[in-house]
Amino acid sequence: MGERVLPRAERRRRTEGRILDAARALFAEVGYERATIRAIARSAEVDPALVMQYFGSKQELFQQSVRVTAVDTATGTETDADTGTGAEDLVERLLGTLGAKMGEMPQGSLAMMRSMLTHPEAATSARQVLGAQIDRLTESIHGEDARLRAALIMTVMVGVTVGNQLLELDELRGVPPEEIARLLRPSLRALTGPDVS
Amino acid sequence: MGERVLPRAERRRRTEGRILDAARALFAEVGYERATIRAIARSAEVDPALVMQYFGSKQELFQQSVRVTAVDTATGTETDADTGTGAEDLVERLLGTLGAKMGEMPQGSLAMMRSMLTHPEAATSARQVLGAQIDRLTESIHGEDARLRAALIMTVMVGVTVGNQLLELDELRGVPPEEIARLLRPSLRALTGPDVS
């Protein structure tokens, strides 16, 4: 038992990863209620009991599935470095994430959004993520209704993502992300107000 | 049996109405999956079996609950008369429905929207209603991307309604509808493009 191709810890880690991937995909596709442990296990090619053994409950599995995404949604794209914090910069970053979203938005985010209207935990998570984004935006918007404007900007983003990724409106299918970003930019700029940087 | 306070047909009609009201309210609150026939019957103070007797299935009950709303959502507010069809007029009408939504948006619409991400039938219904609205808007928008712009306008409206009515974001709670309309107007105008009427 000295040398082993896959140490048990490593093997377990990979199995967990497969389960989480399958869970994210199914949660994102049909939402919390309709995604069953059995179906997730089948998709991950493991035994349903194993899923329970690893994650304890369906609710726990769901939280694990969307957790990682919560943070990287909050940071926008993958680059949360020291880019500018001006309103224009933030708008561009949001439009950028939209671009990323079109192709392959992180499935954890989609899983959370898919269930946010019908699953209380998902709603709480969505409010937290959006709240964090609104906080950021508020700081970079000057003027009277900064926080309200920031909130409206995020609701616009939610609306476009819902229409595009979740409702899959025909009118938005196959439209290049840059095109949507181009049309949306003036609308978001109007909400940030005059940028006095 | 000549004269009766409530003819049986009338009594049945009222009972059906009570059931539909209760169904709309519960569907709007918790979505299709979590709204059970039992809970709806309890709320309407009737026997669960009666609900099945009247509507045949849960799916049928849901469709009946959201049907009426589908049309009056399509017409905007209650006034679908011969008001103008210019882009500006339509934007104002949309902003007006937003105002109405804040206070008491038709519960049938909320029921449909609550479930549109997780219930296939609700999704289909939502796409139809939004598609009809997009058609209207497209006619009044001139220029290259008329249909795409119209679709984005509707997604913005969806986003605001979701954030406000369904997700109930703190930042939007208690904000007067006119205020939201005022801040949103320039964004929507930006999407309609220059109005050459």
Add this chain to the structure above:
DNA sequence: GTCTATAAAGGGATAGAC
């Protein structure tokens, strides 16, 4: 016509065999 009783199905969770 209205309700009681129950059927039928599905899913989350668990105990124990291997």
Add this chain to the structure above:
DNA sequence: GTCTATCCCTTTATAGAC
């Protein structure tokens, strides 16, 4: 540690009593 078998609950839907 992994899987088999099963428990137990909830829900929709139906059949038949009153």
